[in-house]
Amino acid sequence: MNTIIPLHKRLFTEKSSLILKNNQFSVTAFTYSSGVEGLRIENQQGYLTILPFLGQMIWDAEFCGQNLKMENMFSEPKRVPTVIETYGCFAFHSGLISNGCPSPEDTHPLHGEMPCASMDNAWLEINETSIRICGEYEYVMGFGHHYCAAPSVLLNAGSSLFDIHMSVTNLASVPMPLQYMCHMNYAYVDNASLSQNIPENAIKLRESIPGHVHPTQQWLDFNESLKSGDIKLNQLNQPQMCDPEIVFFMDNLAQYTAEPEFKMTSPAGNTFVTRFKSNELNYATRWILYNGDQKVGAFVLPATCRPEGFLAAKNNQTLIWLDAGENRQFTVTTGVES
Numbered sequence: 001m002n003t004i005i006p007l008h009k010r011l012f013t014e015k016s017s018l019i020l021k022n023n024q025f026s027v028t029a030f031t032y033s034s035g036v037e038g039l040r041i042e043n044q045q046g047y048l049t050i051l052p053f054l055g056q057m058i059w060d061a062e063f064c065g066q067n068l069k070m071e072n073m074f075s076e077p078k079r080v081p082t083v084i085e086t087y088g089c090f091a092f093h094s095g096l097i098s099n100g101c102p103s104p105e106d107t108h109p110l111h112g113e114m115p116c117a118s119m120d121n122a123w124l125e126i127n128e129t130s131i132r133i134c135g136e137y138e139y140v141m142g143f144g145h146h147y148c149a150a151p152s153v154l155l156n157a158g159s160s161l162f163d164i165h166m167s168v169t170n171l172a173s174v175p176m177p178l179q180y181m182c183h184m185n186y187a188y189v190d191n192a193s194l195s196q197n198i199p200e201n202a203i204k205l206r207e208s209i210p211g212h213v214h215p216t217q218q219w220l221d222f223n224e225s226l227k228s229g230d231i232k233l234n235q236l237n238q239p240q241m242c243d244p245e246i247v248f249f250m251d252n253l254a255q256y257t258a259e260p261e262f263k264m265t266s267p268a269g270n271t272f273v274t275r276f277k278s279n280e281l282n283y284a285t286r287w288i289l290y291n292g293d294q295k296v297g298a299f300v301l302p303a304t305c306r307p308e309g310f311l312a313a314k315n316n317q318t319l320i321w322l323d324a325g326e327n328r329q330f331t332v333t334t335g336v337e338s
Contacts, residue, residue, distance in 0.1 A: 001127065002125045002126065002127050003125070003126045003127070004123055004124070004125055004126075005019070005020065005123060005124040005126065006121075006122075006123045007029070007039070007052055007121075007122040007123055007124065007133075009037060009053065011029045012029045012030060012031045012037040012038070012039075013029075013030070013031060014030070014031055014033075015030070016028050016029070016030040017029045017030065020124070020126065020131075024043060024044070024128075024129070024131075024157035024158070025041065025042065025043055025126070025131050025155075025157070026041075026042045027039065027040070027041050027042075027124065027131070028040045028042075032076040032077060033076065034076050034077060034078050034079060035079055036051055036053075036054055036076070036077045036078070036079050037051065037052060037053050037054070038050070038051060038059065038077075039051075039052050039133065041131060041133065041153075041155055043131075043155055043156075043157055043158060043159065044157070044158050045063050045064060045158060045159060045160040045336075045338070046061070046062045046063030046064060046065075046160060046336075047060075047061075047062055047063075048060070048061050048153065048155060048162060049061070050133055050153060051077055051089075052119060052122035052133060052135055053118065053119045053122060053135075054077060054079065054116060054117075054118070054119070055083075055092055055093060055114060055115045055116050055117045055119070055137075055151075056093065056119060056122070056133070056135045056151040056152075056153070057077065057089040057090075057091065057092045057093075057115065058089060058090045058091040058092075058153065058164070059077055059088070059089045059090065060089075060090055061090045061091075061162075061335075063160035063335055063336040064160050064270065064336045064338060066270055066272075066336055067187060068090055068186055068187060068272065068335070068336075069088075069089070069090040069185060069186075069187055070088075070090070070185040070186065070187055070188070070294060070295060070296040070297075070298070071187065071188065071294060071295040071296075072087060072088040072185075072293070072294050073087075073088065073293050073294065074086060074087065074088025075088075076088075077089065079116075080116060081109075081116055082109045082110065082111075082115070082116060083109075083110065083111050083115035083116055084109075084110050084111075085116075086116065087294075089185065090184065090185055090186075091164060091182065091183060091184040091185065092111070092114075092115040092183050093114045093115060093149070093151055093166055093180070093182070093183070094111040094112055094114065094115060094180065094181035094182075094183040094303075094307070095111075095112045095113075095114050095178070095179045095180040095181060096112060096113070096114045096139075096147065096149060096168055096178055096179065096180055097112060097113060097139075097145055097176065097177055097178070097179070097310075098112045098113070098177075098179055098309065098310035099111060099112045099179035099180065099181055099303070099304075099305070099307055099309075099310070099313070100112075100179070100181070100306065100307025100308050100309050100312075100313075101210040101211070101212070101307060101308060101309055102309040102310070103210075103308070103309045103311055103312060104211070105311055106309040106310050106311050108309070108310055110212075111181075111183065111307075112179070113139065114137075114149060115183075117137045117139070117149070118137070119135045119136065119137050120135075120136050120137055120138055121135065121136055122134065122135040122136075123135075128157075129156060129157050130154060130155065130156045130157065131154075131155055132152050132153065132154045132155075133152060133153050134150065134151075134152040135150065135151055135152070136148060136149070136150050137149045137150075137151075138171070140171070145170075145172060145176045145177075146170070146171040146172040146176075147168055147169060147170050147171055147172070147176060147322075148168070148169045148171055149166065149167070149168055150166070150167040150168075150169075151164075151165065151166050151167075152165045152167075153165070159335075160335050160336040160337075160338050161273070161333055161334065161335035161336070161337070162333070162334065162335050163331055163332070163333050164182055164184075164331070164332045164333075164334065165329070165330065165331045165332075166180060166182070166329070166330045167327060167328070167329045167330075168180070168322065168327065168328050168329075169322075169325070169326070169327040170322040170323065170324055170325060170326050170327075171325075172324060173324050174324060175321045175322060175323050175324065176321070176322050177310070177314075177319050177320070177321060177322075178304065178319075178320040178321070178322050178328060179303075179304055179305055179310065179313055179319065179320070180281075180303060180304050180328075180330055181285070181301055181302070181303035181304070181307055182276075182281070182301065182302050182303070182330065182332045183298075183301055184274065184298060184300075184301060184332075184334060185296055185298055186264065186272060186296070186297050186298050186299060187295065187296075187297055188236060188239070188288070188289075188290055188295035188296055188297040189236060189264060189266045189270075189272075189297055190236060190237075190239070190267075191235065191236060191237050191266075191267050192235070192236045192264045192265060192266045192267070192297065193234065193235050193236075193264070193265050194233075194234045194235065194236070194262075194263070194264055194286075194299050195234070195262070195263045195265070196260070196261065196262045196263070196300070197256075197257055197259075197260065197261045197262075198250065198253060198256040198257060198260060199256065200232075200234070202250055202251075202253075202256060203248045203249075203250055203286065204248060204249050204250070204251070205223065205226045205227050205246075205247075205248055205249075206247040206248065206249055207227070208308065210308075213244045213245060214244060215244060216244075218241070219241070219243070219244055222238075222241040222246075223246075226246070233246060233248075233288065236264075236288065236297055239290035239295075240290075242288045242289055242290040242291075243289065243290055243291040244289070245287060245288065245289040245296075246287075246288045246289075247285060247286065247287050247288075248285065248286040249283070249284075249285055249306050250283065250284040250285070250286070250300075251282075251283055251306070252282060252283075253278040253281075253282050253283065253284060254278040254279060254282050256278075257278060258277065258278055258279065259275060259276070259277055259278070260275070260276060260277075260278055260281075260284065260300075260302070261273065261274070261275045262274045262275075262284070262299050262300035263299070263337070264297060264299040270336065271336070271337040272299070272334075272335070272336060272337070273333075273334065273335065273336075273337040274299070274300050274302070274332060274333070274334040275332070275333045275334070276302045276330075276331065276332045276333065277331070280328075280329070280330045280331065281302035281303055281304060281330055281332070282304065283302075283303045283304060283305050283306055283318070284300050284301060284302050284303065285298075285300070285301040285303065285306070285307055286298065286299055286300060286301070287301060302330075302332055304318070304320055304330075305318035305319065305320075306318065
């Protein structure tokens with residue numbers, strides 16, 4: 001039986017407050033100096049730091065002594081309208097009406113409206129073997145779309161894996177577009193090997209160049225070698241070639257497997273893993289970036305479509321439409337494989 005603990009904003013102060021401790025878990029509430037509320041959930045294997053009222057981002061994650069998060073420029077989260085202004089988290093919910101890098105013709109912000117959403121409420125659900133942080137956000141616009149997003153994160157006792165979940169319900173009387181990506185910014189691990197249970201030829205280099213990417217001749221030459229197959233990027237051993245970012249797309253995953261699984265294994269033998277279902281998330285992206293300010297080894301970003309903006313998804317017929325009252329749910333399992 002679950003015990004439910006509402007999370008009121010008054011619980012979060014500059015002084016950390018222990019709000020739960022038992023044999024399996026401890027939960028601590030605090031605020032950053034920026035005023036953003038933080039919740040640290042810890043089990044025997046590690047911890048998650050979640051922002052329950054800022055899009056339910058996972059700001060930090062560490063398990064089995066391994067920090068999972070990208071190296072970045074942000075010392076703490078910021079209460080800002082767009083994710084690019086606080087790009088230091090381990091994971092965020094990208095979407096939901098629009099997603100990805102907007103084209104010059106798109107009008108939406110990078111990665112849509114959900115990443116920095118001001119959540120309406122949040123709570124914990126606890127039982128003998130697991131703890132789940134839940135939240136709800138109502139998006140409503142006069143003469144526009146109306147939906148309820150209900151994200152959650154589930155951590156089991158003694159586990160170094162956790163589930164990231166998103167539920168979306170169309171509350172409007174007309175259909176709404178839906179684009180979703182579980183955007184996990186894993187750390188760049190030197191000389192790590194990348195593997196997956198789909199064919200290598202299913203992994204295609206991105207050929208479009210979004211506005212935030214400023215190519216060098218070295219980068220363009222490296223891209224040509226990747227496209228021709230002369231070079232494979234299945235090991236993180238060429239950091240100097242990953243500035244600007246190197247991005248790969250994986251489309252229509254259901255043709256290969258019902259349960260895609262992707263791994264990044266360090267030379268020391270630590271394995272980061274991500275699993276999901278292709279009938280929920282039928283596309284994936286791989287994002288590699290290495291420079292003096294940001295280092296990312298995002299070996300898989302599961303999604304409903306490519307992250308090339310709203311119009312690209314609409315034109316490619318990969319945009320999902322939710323009927324009035326319809327609900328869609330997405331679950332990703334990720335963490336350190338023990």
